[in-house]
Amino acid sequence: MRLRLLVLLLFCIAAVQPLYRIGVGIADITGPPTDVTFMGYGKLDEIGMGIHLRQFSRAFVIEDGISRIAFVSVDTSMVGDNVKMEVLKKLKGKLPVLYDEDNLMISSTHTHSTPGGHMLYTLFDLSTFGYVPITFLSLVKGVALSIMRAHDKMEYGRMFLSRGELLGVSINRSPQSYLLNPENERAEYEYDVDKTMVQVKFENEFGTPMGVINWYAVHATSMNNTNKLVSSDNLGYASVMFEQKMNPDNLIGKGHFVAAFASANEGDSSPNIKGPRCQITGNPCDIPGPSCESDEQCVASGPGKDMKESTKIIAERLFEKAFELMKNKPEIEITGPIKSIHQYVDMTKEEVEYTDLNTGELIQGRGCKPALGHTFSAGTTDGPGLFSFDAGSNSSNNPLWNLVTNVIPNPSKEQIQCHTKKSILLSTGEFNYPNPWSPNIVSTQLAMIGPLIIICVPGEFTTMSGRRLRKVVAKEMCNGRVLCIPVIAGLCNTYSDYITTPEEYELQRYEGASTLYGPYTLPIYLKQYAKLAYAISKNITLDRGPEIPNFTSKTLSLIRPVLYDIPLSGHSFGDCTLQPTSIATWGDTVIAKFVAGNPRNNPMLEMTFLTIERLESDSMWKIIATDANWETEFIWRKKSFFWLTSEAEIKWTIPKNTKPGVYRIRHFGYFKHFGRRTLGRYYGTSQTFSVIDK
Ligand SMILES: *[C@@H]1O[C@H](CO)[C@@H](O)[C@H](O)[C@H]1NC(C)=O
Ligand SMILES: *[C@@H]1O[C@H](CO)[C@@H](O)[C@H](O)[C@H]1NC(C)=O
């Protein structure tokens, strides 16, 4: 009897032996927090002056015994192929050769509040005055480290999939374009943006949660273009909330549980759900730029009273849905083989047959050389462009912009013809100084894990473009399968701006004006991803596609180096010049100031510019918050004309339920020695203060 029980028990263990080996990892990728323009809004004066939330790379490695994939979500505006290439190179030296172009996917969350300059193509580095090596190096180092950590921690585990509808987080910011899609197609969907969150949960074989990845289509633009503190925005803060909940004893970015809120087809999906309004009058408006009376801006905001509160509310809604999906019974356990496929495509050489969905006309479409239309420069209602044009006009009142546009040759006849409805502002595909302005060659990639299909796309698909893409891929891959769930991983590997449907393109709003390869960009992608889907399901090997160029050595960098730092007269680096108040309580903001060096000297990867510390009963100081916490802000200010003396201000808003006790604030950093090129390390400590119960 006993023996039979034992045999039964053994059988059960054997039967539940998980299929997959899974590893999760997180690493810091924060770029230079000062002096560098943020990437996203293209606003030249949006120059970093500190940190609100740190940037992280979150990596997930999954293996089925034969193949593996690595999915990485990064808190950055976008990534270029140069990041993936450089990361693979770094891994080659450190890990067995298990990761390659085919199975590594790097998808960015598209936060608009992180330093730029890490792209190779000139257009994307315009607002940072060229390439910024330190942004690129931080990114590559962190992404590689997150993958190595995931790789090293691999253990047997399981994956579960859940889906849920989440309202109150997004609106369509170009609803007029969406309405140009055929009526019968729109009738298939309840909303004009996707409202479904798809989440994968990872558990080890003993049922301990390891992490989640979810995909939800919304722009990370709750922080607007007036923000100057590094922030991972709504998606990043949702990750932080989830991780803090699961790793209560760890500092942010140091815990075992990793939660990625990854991007999807967010092209026309805005988190500013109060919708666009004229800034002064508060009247509803529509077109970005100074479209309201008396030149006031038309911008969208909400749901909070300011951008910080809006970020928090959107992040909370995302987090709460994701947490609920994790707690509830999953829809399915994911089982089945892992496969992946990748191919580079030269979009300017592609041709495609397209049936116009409104007229039924059969069109021979082709990919154009990249070009941006006039409304590109006006920005969106999430962030009006600096170079605002009146709708329909061809010139701006900004001399710098006119200078740039005057240097660039006019579009050729061929370009004007190819881009049809687009009134071309920048024919970026015809201009190569000092480097190509936009990519011709893009990365296309698919991965499947049993029923889950990850469609890794090189840009920002609008809602309907994403829906069409999921359909096409499902048609090739889901034949006869009961469950088959395609998700779009946005801004993956390459960044090539937007992708609208040919119907949406007609209106030439921002998204259409930024659809680089012309009206048939989407049909070309549909054809390409159908090819990948067919190949992956039939086990056909594809060629690698054209070689992507590497022009790292030809990039220009106009950003001035830090000359040197000198302390405020009569002080040393790290001296506390403003002491915190002696007693504070929940909800209060405690402030301290320190004599500082330029934080650009060293972005303190895996470290912090500040700590909030509590005195423990064993008279040891325990760190309870860093510069990655929502409650803290690290703000850096120049104190003299030549930028040489500077000050760091540290703010801590005391969260509810903070333990009463004795606290202190510390600041850490590097300064550049006068007359030498070397860096010196410094730190400073404030006087203690008491936190009391409310
Ligand atoms: C950005 O948000 C702030 C509130 O946090 C608001 O005062 C400002 O007008 C907004 N600016 C734009 C361009 O949206
Ligand atoms: C703007 O330029 C395009 C050609 O690039 C031209 O067709 C259009 O008429 C111009 N619009 C105005 C208002 O000048």
Ligand SMILES: *[C@@H]1O[C@H](CO)[C@@H](O)[C@H](O)[C@H]1NC(C)=O
């Ligand atoms: C797929 O193709 C590869 C070689 O191209 C081969 O080694 C492998 O066994 C094939 N797998 C299946 C399931 O047919």
Ligand SMILES: *[C@@H]1O[C@H](CO)[C@@H](O)[C@H](O)[C@H]1NC(C)=O
């Ligand atoms: C690209 O070029 C740069 C500079 O020449 C070089 O350091 C880098 O390793 C190259 N990248 C790849 C992936 O080959």
